[in-house]
Amino acid sequence: MKKIVLVCLLLLSSLIAEEKVMKSILDNVLLQNVNSALNSAHTLEEDLKSDKKTQQLHEDFKKLVYSWKKVETFYLAADFNEDSIDTPRYIDVFHNLKENLQTQMQRVIDSKEDLEIEMYKNSFKSINALEYVLYTDGFDERRKELSLIIMKNIISRLGEIKEVYINDSKKFLSDFKWTNDVIINMLIDSTFKLRDWRVGDISGDSRKAKGIADNRRAEYYISSNSKNAIRAILDTHEQIMNSTEYDFADMLIENGFKKEVQLIRTDIVKAKQNLKYLQNENFESKEVKILYASLDKLHKSYYLSLVNALEINTKILDADGD
């Protein structure tokens, strides 16, 4: 009888701990990050409206990039509500656009047509388009108007994401197996894109780049915010795996994955330290290979944890003959 009571208590405490972690992720990561991105976006919008100097606008843009990348890195809204699958693509078109956005944006800037008509494509209202508008040539009235249209879109989309997190979080807070899987999948997805899309493809270290480095492939080449974006992504991983509060990683440790969590935590710290090798946004430097290697290790550590955590009992009745 004592044993049954003990097992029930353990199960109950484990459920309470899981609920606590998921609530904490919702409040302290998902909502906090989207709120932070909304604040950055509103600040930039206000500064645009009040004709602040370009330097200030650039500072605002840098903050927007940082806060948006944190939202994008751990974007669970698509899992909360399928209708939100495409929302990030309306904000950010990095790796999601075959056309040359810069040429197209220059055409929009040079055109004498009404902006509402010119800005007919979703990609024209993305953060990548905003980068081009804010950082190339002189910042005039037309660019300001363009920037405000873009900001309106970004704010609206971020608002949609926030709404999903507030209104559709029921499953996230109750179905822990599903929640765990969604989180782990997102972390793996993010480290792959960080390693290959945001570093390897530019430094020439990814399979796709075939050893050819080219700084122009960097995510924020024009504004030199690529390192800022990478830092935001790593900071987001730290938020989930190594925060000051009882977090997802602590829950994994309690479930017997201490070794794996320690490995990931070490890899995140190491990757952040190795950001120093990316100086002046120069991905072509040989030292960036060190950063790439640490991101590769982080990606693999996540997979290692996943493989160990899945507890797949694939035994097929002895490994004997017949």
Next chain:
Amino acid sequence: MENYLGFEYFFDANKRIYYIYIISSFLLAFIYLLLNPKDKRVNFSSKLWLHKSAQVDYIYFFMVNLIKISLIFPLLLSSKTVALATVLFLSDHFGYQRINMSYEMVLALFTFTVFIVSDFTRYCLHRLLHTIPLLWNFHKVHHSAKVLTPMTFYRVHPIENVLFGLRYVLSIGCVSGIFIYFFGAKVGLYEIIGVNAFVFIFSLLGGNLRHSHVKFFYPKILEKVLISPYMHQIHHSKKHFNKNFGGSLAIWDYLFRTHLFSHEVKNIKFGLRKDQMKEYDSALKLLIIPFKMSKKATHNDNINNN
């Protein structure tokens, strides 16, 4: 200590001689013998259970268990290592991919795939053990059993254990890696008391009667899909070593023309040729003789080549 004696085999659902599988086989045997009373004499005879060959099986089980625990298991790769290598290989070469599918579907698909792949690789290896002379030297140990008891399942040379272990690790590791690559953390198995649901059901359907003298067979139509206990007994008969290699499923035998229905064979005699049998009459000989034979064969090959 318990592990070294192998008693845990009776309480581990992943083992063929798990007590529930033994009970279910016993019940099936009971029904069969009620319907076929003429077979009672053989199956209840002490001559069967205390036959020299059966005694060798019992001693050999403990000996090989010791070898497996102390020498083989520590050396074998883990299927998790293979799964990780597979998923990283796919990720490096084909980028990041995810297929959206419900949990229930992924679970069902993974459980089924693991069962099918494992059974197919088992068929392939089993067939190779019969067709490659060097491997046959080792597999002969299993076929040298003159009488069949559930313990004959473990009358397998350690080298064969290593091969089956590798087969398991590689095939299941690869399947797991592929599934993790496409479905991430959703991957899991439908299990019954910790065992793949398909395997559990098959084991209940008389898995232990495969190595017995209970000629339990399925209707013909079912034997096209599943290997019945008697079909495996046919495989052990001197005349039909090259038939019915399948583990759980008969479809591989059917596809590759090595299939023999139960009703096609009436009388069976187990073991090897009379002149060979004396070389397999002790547990120690079972361990040593395959090496001697392989050495002899290599020596003869060298002479022929010179």
